[in-house]
Amino acid sequence: MASSAAEVPEKDRQARILDAVVRLLGTGGISAVSMRAVAREAGVSLGLVNYHYADKTSLVRAALHWIEQQDIALVEPDPSLEPEARLRTALGRVAEPEFLTTEYLSLRLQLWALARAHVEFEQINTEAQKRYRAGLSRLVRAARPDLSKRECDKRAADIDVVQNGLWLTALLGLDRAAIRRSIARCEEIALAP
Amino acid sequence: MASSAAEVPEKDRQARILDAVVRLLGTGGISAVSMRAVAREAGVSLGLVNYHYADKTSLVRAALHWIEQQDIALVEPDPSLEPEARLRTALGRVAEPEFLTTEYLSLRLQLWALARAHVEFEQINTEAQKRYRAGLSRLVRAARPDLSKRECDKRAADIDVVQNGLWLTALLGLDRAAIRRSIARCEEIALAP
DNA sequence: GTGGGTATTGAACGATCGTCCAGTCACTCG
DNA sequence: CGAGTGACTGGACGATCGTTCAATACCCAC
Structure with missing residues (x-):
C-alpha cells in the first residue's frame, strides 16, 4: 500500500x-x-x-480572491495584437462562450448579491471592479493615445455599465442580438473620436 | 377593554x-x-x-408578487403628459432618488440572485421583466408611432440592458455622472430617428 | 526504527433552522 | 349564555448549521 x-x-x-x-x-x-x-x-x-x-467567513473570502485572480486575465489580452485590435478583443471577450455561460454569469450575480448582504465581502468586490476598470481604461488609452487619462477612465466606466447590464440581461434571458448590439455600443464608446 | x-x-x-x-x-x-x-x-x-x-416557499413567493405589484407603476406614468415627455419621464424615473436608493437596488439584486438559485422563483422574475419591457415598448411606440412594433421591442430590450447595468453600477459604487450619461443613452436609443 | 510536524478524519457540542400543534383570545351566531 | 370559527401564540420536534476536538494517517529528518 x-x-x-x-x-x-x-x-x-x-x-x-x-x-x-x-x-x-x-x-x-x-x-x-x-x-x-x-x-x-x-x-x-x-x-x-x-x-x-478557520471559519466560514475565511473560506468564502479565500474563494472570492480565488475567483478574482482568474478574472484579471479578462482585460490582459494577447500582446501580439495592435492596440485597437487588442481593445476590440477584450470587449468582445465578455460575450465569448467561455464567459457567457450560465454558470459564470450566475456566479457573478451571486458575488454581487453577497457583496451587498455582507460588508466584509463588499470591499473585495469593489477592489476587483476598480482593478477591472483600470485595465479597461489602459486598453482604451493604448488604442487612443490622444485622449486624456480622465476621458479614458470615463469611457471605461461607461463600458463597465453596459457590460454589467449585458451580463445581467444575458442571465435573465439570453438575447444574442441584444448582446451583439451592446458590444457594438461598447466599441463605439471606447473608440469614439 | x-x-x-x-x-x-x-x-x-x-x-x-x-x-x-x-x-x-x-x-x-x-x-x-x-x-x-x-x-x-x-x-x-x-x-x-x-x-x-403554509411554508417558507409560499411566504417568499407571496413577497415576490407583492414587490412586483409595486413595481408595475414604474412604466405607467402620468397620462396628462404628451407621449414623448411621458417616455422621458419614465426613463428618468429609474434615476429618481425614490428608486435609486441603496435599499431598492439591493432588493433588486437579491431578487435576481434568488431567481437564479431557485427555479421556483425564476419564472416570477422572468414574467415581471417581460411585463416591464412590454410597458417600455408601448411607451416608445406612443412617442414614435411611425416605428414598427418589432423595432420598439428591440429598443425596449436595449434600454432594459442599459438600465439593468445602470442599477447594478449604481449599487457597486454610485457614480452620478455615469448614471446621467446612461440615461441620456437610453433616450438616444428610444428616440433615435 | 523513532519522533514530530502536517494533513486528514468523523464524532460531538450547542445554536438555529423549518415545521407542527395544542391551546388561548376575540368575536359571531343561535 | 354556550358553541363555533378564525386569528394568533409559543413551546416542542427533528434536521441541519458552524465549530471544536481527540484520534489517526502520512512523511521526512534523525
Missing part, C-alpha cells in the same frame, strides 16, 4: 475545496454554501475544511 | 409580514430570511407566519 502505483494525480485539496465553494455559490447562492456541502462537493471530510480555513 | 379608544391603526398583519420579508431580503439576502427573523421584524409570533403561509 505504501508505494501504490495507481495514484490519481489528485488536485491540491485546498484548490478542490475552493472550487467546490465557487460551484455551490454559482448554482445555489450563499445559502447553498455550508461547510458540509462544500466538503461533500470537494470529496473531503468536514474536518479538513475547517482545518484549512 | 372592549371599546378601547387608543387603538393603533395597525397595518394588516399579513402586509407587515411581507414587508418584513422584503426588508430582510434587501438587506441580508435570502439567508437572512428565516421564519423567526421575519416574525421578529414584523412584530408577530412565529406561529402566525406559518398560519398565513
Whole structure:
C-alpha cells in the first residue's frame, strides 16, 4: 500500500475545496454554501475544511480572491495584437462562450448579491471592479493615445455599465442580438473620436 | 377593554409580514430570511407566519408578487403628459432618488440572485421583466408611432440592458455622472430617428 | 526504527433552522 | 349564555448549521 502505483494525480485539496465553494455559490447562492456541502462537493471530510480555513467567513473570502485572480486575465489580452485590435478583443471577450455561460454569469450575480448582504465581502468586490476598470481604461488609452487619462477612465466606466447590464440581461434571458448590439455600443464608446 | 379608544391603526398583519420579508431580503439576502427573523421584524409570533403561509416557499413567493405589484407603476406614468415627455419621464424615473436608493437596488439584486438559485422563483422574475419591457415598448411606440412594433421591442430590450447595468453600477459604487450619461443613452436609443 | 510536524478524519457540542400543534383570545351566531 | 370559527401564540420536534476536538494517517529528518 505504501508505494501504490495507481495514484490519481489528485488536485491540491485546498484548490478542490475552493472550487467546490465557487460551484455551490454559482448554482445555489450563499445559502447553498455550508461547510458540509462544500466538503461533500470537494470529496473531503468536514474536518479538513475547517482545518484549512478557520471559519466560514475565511473560506468564502479565500474563494472570492480565488475567483478574482482568474478574472484579471479578462482585460490582459494577447500582446501580439495592435492596440485597437487588442481593445476590440477584450470587449468582445465578455460575450465569448467561455464567459457567457450560465454558470459564470450566475456566479457573478451571486458575488454581487453577497457583496451587498455582507460588508466584509463588499470591499473585495469593489477592489476587483476598480482593478477591472483600470485595465479597461489602459486598453482604451493604448488604442487612443490622444485622449486624456480622465476621458479614458470615463469611457471605461461607461463600458463597465453596459457590460454589467449585458451580463445581467444575458442571465435573465439570453438575447444574442441584444448582446451583439451592446458590444457594438461598447466599441463605439471606447473608440469614439 | 372592549371599546378601547387608543387603538393603533395597525397595518394588516399579513402586509407587515411581507414587508418584513422584503426588508430582510434587501438587506441580508435570502439567508437572512428565516421564519423567526421575519416574525421578529414584523412584530408577530412565529406561529402566525406559518398560519398565513403554509411554508417558507409560499411566504417568499407571496413577497415576490407583492414587490412586483409595486413595481408595475414604474412604466405607467402620468397620462396628462404628451407621449414623448411621458417616455422621458419614465426613463428618468429609474434615476429618481425614490428608486435609486441603496435599499431598492439591493432588493433588486437579491431578487435576481434568488431567481437564479431557485427555479421556483425564476419564472416570477422572468414574467415581471417581460411585463416591464412590454410597458417600455408601448411607451416608445406612443412617442414614435411611425416605428414598427418589432423595432420598439428591440429598443425596449436595449434600454432594459442599459438600465439593468445602470442599477447594478449604481449599487457597486454610485457614480452620478455615469448614471446621467446612461440615461441620456437610453433616450438616444428610444428616440433615435 | 523513532519522533514530530502536517494533513486528514468523523464524532460531538450547542445554536438555529423549518415545521407542527395544542391551546388561548376575540368575536359571531343561535 | 354556550358553541363555533378564525386569528394568533409559543413551546416542542427533528434536521441541519458552524465549530471544536481527540484520534489517526502520512512523511521526512534523525
